[in-house]
Amino acid sequence: MTNQSIALQKIQNIVGPQGWIETKGGMEPYLREWRGRYQGAAAAVISPKSTNEMARVLKICNKAGLGVVPQGGNTGLVGGGVPDFPGGDGIVISTQRLNVIRDINPLNQTMTVEAGVILAHIQQAAKDVGLLFPLSLGAEGTCCIGGNISTNAGGVQVLRYGNTRDLVLGLEVVLADGRTWDGLRSLRKDNTGYDLKHLFMGAEGSLGIITAAVLKLYSRPQAKETALCGCANAGNLLEIFQRLNTSVGNTLSAFEIMNRFSLEIAVKHVLAVNNPFENPHSQYALIELSGHDGIRSTLKYILDQALEDGLIADAFIAKSRAESDQLWAIRHAIPEAQKHEGGSIKHDISVPVSSIEEFLTRASDLVEANLPGGRICAFGHAGDGNIHFNISQPLGADTDAYLKNWDTINRIIHDLIVSIGGSFSAEHGIGQMKRGDLKRYKSDVELDLMRALKKALDPCNTMNPGKVI
Ligand SMILES: Cc1cc2nc3c(=O)[nH]c(=O)nc-3n(C[C@H](O)[C@H](O)[C@H](O)COP(=O)(O)OP(=O)(O)OC[C@H]3O[C@@H](n4cnc5c(N)ncnc54)[C@H](O)[C@@H]3O)c2cc1C
Known part of the structure; x- marks a missing residue:
């Protein structure tokens, strides 16, 4: 043996x-x-x-x-x-059998969970005690909190509550050599040297295995209002974002964009997804405010003004939870809908919000020049500057042949993104897919620091070999 x-x-x-x-x-x-x-x-x-x-x-x-x-x-x-x-x-x-919610403390507004608890179960457990765990993403019925923390997942509420790392107070981690670090503290202030939990968050399992976490909970907003707007271009949409930000501040809990193609394929391919508008628009914004009871009139006022000023062509404000869910269903259906349109070359990028319009224009020109007929499916968390810039194959193209362009097109788009101060991986991480990009775009100093951390915590390369670094 x-x-x-x-x-x-x-x-x-x-x-x-x-x-x-x-x-x-x-x-x-x-x-x-x-x-x-x-x-x-x-x-x-x-x-x-x-x-x-x-x-x-x-x-x-x-x-x-x-x-x-x-x-x-x-x-x-x-x-x-x-x-x-x-x-x-x-x-x-x-981690599927590490699935116990160990503790909920409403006074501290914390929940201690094992790594394999499914995100949707955590959201529900918080709701059951009248509180909110705000992390929310399309895969929430399947993904686990340990995976969310290890990828520092983003999702649709980052604008108001931050990324996953902002929602974690403490961690329990088993290190590569089998020692356990018990950092399960529920403290909101703890300046006692290096903040070790941040090493493991976003490390994608390359430094240790997270086995449990203390999560931050929040008060539930009294009211939530959701609207969908149709606009002629991304510039208009960003102007609305700025107006909302200025008037309602962090009551703005989501600002998602979808281009025409992404909305239309969601409606076409996914059952029970409907478009509330009769006429098509070039860009759409899905807006959510969370706060006190009066926010509906504020939202209506801002959108009425935007209509008057010609920033939006049409707007639909949900009148019930069911209508709000229907609007969100459009956004959540897009990843699935793309599969029905054949091969898709994907990018998960971020830029400062002020550069979104420039990025979309320049990236679309690059697609036209390098991938004629490619259909741009651009959607995402625009309020965080995060766009999923995907390109579905030209109609009638051969999928395998089309996907052979993946690396070339990624290179072109990532070069653009880095040249305008953006990131080539906004929320999905590095994994196997973006190791080459990490080498290409990170400085020698950053790479040296990352390698030093890996060597210090996992000298035998036991943890997730072949990933990240
Ligand atoms: C339909 C859909 C929508 C999505 N939307 C979003 C979105 O809006 N925002 C976003 O950020 N992501 C999104 N994702 C990506 C994905 O859901 C997230 O990355 C999620 O956080 C992964 O969780 P998981 O439990 O599935 O992790 P896995 O896929 O199982 O693992 C992800 C990584 O974490 C490591 N890992 C997992 N558990 C642990 C642990 N306990 N300790 C150490 N390492 C661990 C793995 O080795 C791997 O490197 C989406 C995915 C889908 C399919």
């Missing part, structure tokens, strides 16, 4: 039959990325039931030179949770 097979045997004994999968069919869903772009191999998929089991497993892996890939809901979009072991000899560690 090799060292590794002895290690696997010991791990199987620790996690027991309920935490052990080694059949091809059983492992399949854990080895494939949501978009189907990455497919990996592993010796086994294991699911420890406790932090203690996790620590014992990692100690064995580290000693035996067995690579591990942490995995939550496997909804990540850069191949970070899919194994990339050349010989298929590492393991996937799923």
